[in-house]
Amino acid sequence: MKGFEELVVELARYCGGNPLALKVLGSSLFVSDEDPRTISSMIKIWKSRVSSLNSLKGDLDSKIQGVLQKIFDSLALTSDKELFLHIACFFVGENVDAVELILEDEWYAISGILTLINRCLLTISPDRKLIMHQLVQEMGRKVVCEESKDPAKRSRVWRDAESYRVLRKGNGSDTIEGLALDMRKVDQRARSEELALKTSLIANMDKLKLLQLKYVKLTGSYKNFPELIWLCWHGCSLKTMPSRLLMSSLVAIDMSDGQLESFEAPTILNSLKLLNLKGYVV
Structure with a gap:
């Protein structure tokens, strides 16, 4: 023009x-034909x-x-910013329909994901996976890292070595909203002294909503465990799912490839929308 x-x-x-x-x-420069501003x-x-x-x-x-x-x-809504950061740290490559169910109630994911797509921060693949360009994801994770030099004082922790150190030390009770840890990716030398982590270290994280564990062994009581929205625990070694871990706030449970045989009673999951027990023989 x-x-x-x-x-x-x-x-x-x-x-x-x-x-x-x-x-x-x-x-960011696009203007609709209906915008009243002049050329x-x-x-x-x-x-x-x-x-x-x-x-x-x-x-x-x-x-x-x-x-x-x-x-x-420039994202106008705080919920859109928080949604973007959650996706950048934990949900890239996940099914969009599942992510919308998990994050809708707290972060309005259905409308928020559409906003992120319109701003070119996110796309959806033909098989309904959330796709984020590497540079975009790096930017989002950089935003989180700049919250503090100490991972325990950030809102999200996803790097396996940092997550392991945070859980081992029991820090981050006032800040961490989401945490991911894959023990298969933690250096053997770093975890040689202590393979099992204590549940009390997670229980101290009052704001924790999103927890993704892969092949992590936890020992101890699940009393006062955080009110999680999403619990993803692949390769769980528990034979029985403790009732205190099954809080009513849970929207999604993914216990794929674990050793569960039963759920403790009473099991009341008022908010549950997704349950994944892939890998179990019924």
Whole structure:
């Protein structure tokens, strides 16, 4: 359009031809035909965006990260930002329908995922998996890492070595909302002294909502366990599922490839929408 020619060239040059950066930056500049703003006012907005981008320093990747960060910052709803960070840390590659069920009540996932798709921060594959470009995921995880140098003081912990250290030390009771740990990926030397972790270390995490464990051994009582929304525990070695672990807040339980034989009574799961017991012989 007339008046935008030089700005388009400058923005394209800024992105260095990177398709992701072009797509994301373009989504942030898009204006509907029904938008009441005039062309002249839109040119001013585009010029302002060019100035803000040019203020960023560093190499192309840093600039692209800067573009992505600005798109994230521009999300109007806190729930959309929180949803994006949860997906970036725990749910990339998962079925979108399942993720919507798990995260809808607290983070309005059905509308939020649509918003993230429209802002080019997320896509859905033909087989209904959540797909996030690596640079976008790195940006989201960087946002979480910048909350604190100490993983125990962040809202989400997903790196296996950090998760193991947090659980072993029992930190993070006031901050962690989501935690993932795959013991198969923890260095053998780091866990040689203590293979089983104590349930009390998780019980101290008052804000924990999302817990993903893979081949983790826990010992101890499940009394005062956090009010989880999502419990994913692959390769669980428990023979009986403790009733105190089955709180009414649980929306999804995934106990694939474990050794469960029974559930303790009483088992009342008012909020449960998903139950996965893949790998069991009935």
